[in-house]
Amino acid sequence: MRTTFDRVRHAVSFELIGLALVTPLGAWAFHMPVGDIGVVAIVSATIATVWNYLFNLGFDHLLLAVKGSVRKSLQVRVAHAVLFEVGLLAVLMPFIAWYLGISLLQALLMDASFALFYMVYAFVFNLAYDRVYPIQERPAKA
Secondary structure, X not given: OOOHHHHHHHHHHHHHHHHHHHHHHHHHHHOOOHHXXXXXXXXXXXXXXXXXXXXXXXXXXHHHHHHOOOOOOHHHHHHHXXXXXXXXXXXXHHHHHHHHOOOHHHHHHHHHHXXXXXXHHHHHHHHHHHHHOOOOOOOOOO
């Protein structure tokens, strides 16, 4: 299990690196001002940071209860990324539509594009993070 400090470091570094990548790419891809995409990205990142912490904590507790370990196989990593993004999509889509003054369908397409980016990014980031900061295994409680 990861410590609270490690979980906070993980969430903050994930979001900061993600913002640095997604803001200019989103502005370019959707032909919108960097400032507008930046606001959407910052609000989304703030919500995502809280979701990231809570989701990862719950996911690790579930893994520990089911498997007795928090080590993640390739299949578990893919499921982890997909479930994280689906939950986030449900919260962010209405905000994006409202703030940018676009339809829910346009917001869905935009958010789905961001989700696809973040799904790939989350997979690569988490794999790298686990290599840089390996999990210290502890036996499961009986």
